[in-house]
Amino acid sequence: MEDRTYTADAEPGDSVTVAGWVHEVRDLGGIAFLILRDSTGKIQVKFEKDEMDDDLVETGLGVHRESVVSVSGDVEEEDRAPTGVEIVPQSLEVISEADPELPLDPSGKVDAELSTRLDNRTLDLRKDEVKAVFEIRAEIQRAVRETFRTHDCTEINTPKIVATGTEGGTELFPITYFGEEAFMNQSPQLFKQLIAGSGVERVFEIGPIFRAEEHNTPRHLNEATSIDFEGAFCDHNDAMDVAEDVVVAAYEAVAENCEEQLEALDLAAEFEVPDADFPRISYEEAIERVNATGALDEQLVWGDDLSTEAEKALGDDVGGHYFVTDWPSEVKPFYIMDHEDDEQLSTGFDLMHPDLELVSGGQREHRYDQLIEGFEQQGLNPDEFEYYTKMFKYGMPPHAGWGMGAERLVMTILGLENIREAVLFPRDRQRLSP
């Protein structure tokens, strides 16, 4: 295979072997064209029936679309060809013949439903606009990693099989671990805190999280990818600064390095990098603003969580990215620290875009006695989390961090309507394979 040339690299005058998928065969009678596609693009192969070997013509034009073939021949400059060049073949080998009836149409002439597409992801990914999503996702993750490096973060990997959940055991997938009860991890939360307290100080992880909630929405997955940050000697404002940087860097990377992919998605003209300095709106201000919109039948009162309807009203009102800060302590988990001067107010924050929760974070409770108290207040038994709590007795610095949904980040950057579009093989309430 070392002699293979990518279609994009085939220059006039070259004698090449290209290999890829048969995109289409256009038989015009005396002349026919086979369009060959590989990861770099497409190239036209010309068949002039009177002037070519009959077997070659028969094999080349008899092949079904999406079959894998290799073609050897001369590259010629030709203005009438779609890319300005075409191959005059000397030989053609059918490497893998495709069934004539495909479960979806990779050329995109006929739409397929998401469910059909996910059942046949390999074929679905042959469409430029689908492939583009995952090339962009890879670029986003690259940019995210690089941004964490500029914040002196070390990449870590924490266990995905755990003995206890972050906030109890109700929404976890139970598994059997050598005869013992165990769970798939819903978040690296507790582990990343332990590492932030170790002396490594600033860490990040990009890894899977698992949630057993039976929700059925276009923005939830049962297996998702979490981008997590945790930093020692950070407070919630520092953590928000990092989140902002990561999000903006992701947009910048896409704008700079994914022109072709944005083109394929028809987003090139309208794509914009958001300004940094996302507004930081306190929870109290947020409920006032929601109430002022008049979108809700009932006015929100202090202590209410923001319903989907309230988030939509707020998102419409603010537009773009914004943080909601200073949440009531009671709606945030035990590991979130309260404000020093007001026990009712937490340092927890969410980053929204415009009505989708992208990030959730806060400063953490690093004081042992207060942490134990927090467990008890939420009805959790601190003894079950001893592996975690005991490390708060041996020198735990103040620290803060957050978790960001990688698929939600991709979804908001590209304006995808369903989060499943941002996952190669999504796991949802109904889907366990492929």
Added chain:
RNA sequence: GCCCGGGUGGUGUAGUGGCCCAUCAUACGACCCUGUCACGGUCGUGACGCGGGUUCAAAUCCCGCCUCGGGCGCCA
């Protein structure tokens, strides 16, 4: 978990009791065509999710199941 709406050839659809042995596009098969680029033209093959019921008559109405999507709750 609660609520709502769907399931028609390989794919995407039209059809809401008889006009339907079911429309259109695309794919597939055959034939014609020497510059296509969503190639074009002629002809053809191919479907009412499963089971039960109502009715003279069911793709269409009712019940159960399976399956897909959406809203809410919850969250990233």
